[in-house]
Amino acid sequence: MLAIVADQNLPLVRRLEAVGFRAWPTSSVQYDGSWQIRLSGGHPSKRLNCVVALDPSDSKDISLRLEKAGRKFEAHGRPLLVRETPLSPKALIEELKNDGWERFDETMTLTGDLSTLTLPDMLDHLPTHDIGRFVDADLAVHASDPSLKPALAEVISAIKPPTGLFLIEDPDSGPVASTLCVQDNDLAGIMSLAVRSGRRREGLGLEILTSALRWARVRGAKTAWLQVAADNTAALQLYGKLGFQVAYRYRYWRKGT
Structure with missing residues (x-):
């Protein structure tokens, strides 16, 4: 069985998010405060085309910032997606819920000590x-x-x-x-x-x-990390047997239709 971290280690989350961005780089990265706006004109991967908040305290003017981000996504012909991680401000997630957004595609980030x-x-x-x-x-x-x-x-x-x-x-x-x-x-x-x-x-x-x-x-x-869909039971069992542990989960939000 995979060991699950009860209390989020935010410094570890920040580091894994940073290396994850470098491991799967998008063609355009812009910042609105600590919100990273990631867009790719070529590849449709959700990780390359999403808004990611990187500071739990950065929660001012949420509606306005989402509206501005939406215009940038529209210009790229992409649907506006928000990627929720343990670094996302609680107020942002509440705003998405109250505005009828839907959550989908939960993923687990796992780590393992290579020694x-x-x-x-x-x-x-x-x-x-x-x-x-x-x-x-x-x-x-x-x-x-x-x-x-x-x-x-x-x-x-x-x-x-x-x-x-x-x-x-x-x-x-x-x-x-x-x-x-x-x-x-x-x-x-x-x-x-x-x-x-x-x-x-x-x-x-x-x-x-x-x-x-x-x-x-x-x-x-020294440390390996990977990401796997939360409903991929077979893969999670395999990684658990090897010694991987859950570091954190993330998921996406899209505007409800």
Whole structure:
């Protein structure tokens, strides 16, 4: 079972949010006080296109600030989304509730001590340096729209910290699993881990995750972090067995229709 942190460690949340922004960078970042307005003209990822408040005390003029942010999202052809984390002001969340917004897509951020994580003895995979090859594989494994290739390549190319691009490929059917590991000083983030539909429950996810974590540990990372949908029971059980713990949860809000 995953251990759940009862009292939010806000300094840890702030640090993980910061490395998360660097691990999945958007093309446009603007600030309204401590509210970060993240927008991408190419990729539709919610993390790249949302408003994130980074100070629980920054709660002035909420309605006006949401209205201003909405105009920026409209100019980009994006729906206005607010990402709620433990750093979000309570007044902001109350405003969203009272104004008929709906909450969706809860995600857990997990951390694990790389010195104590239980990594099984499995086939090791070395990272590729070919971004184009990795992007093609990632889109295939996720069954994503191939037209997203330029936007995804732009996101990955914009990652500044050292990054390992990991693939497992079948000689006959092509890529079957993919992930990328972003090492930001002593923290290693596992991003976009997926196994192709029809090849799940074969241990491929554990195999590629283990390869990425070993790569990060050899390079000096001390703590691994990753994000997983709160309703992904199988993944949560796997990460719990390895030794990951819940650091915090986040979720999105959108204007009700």
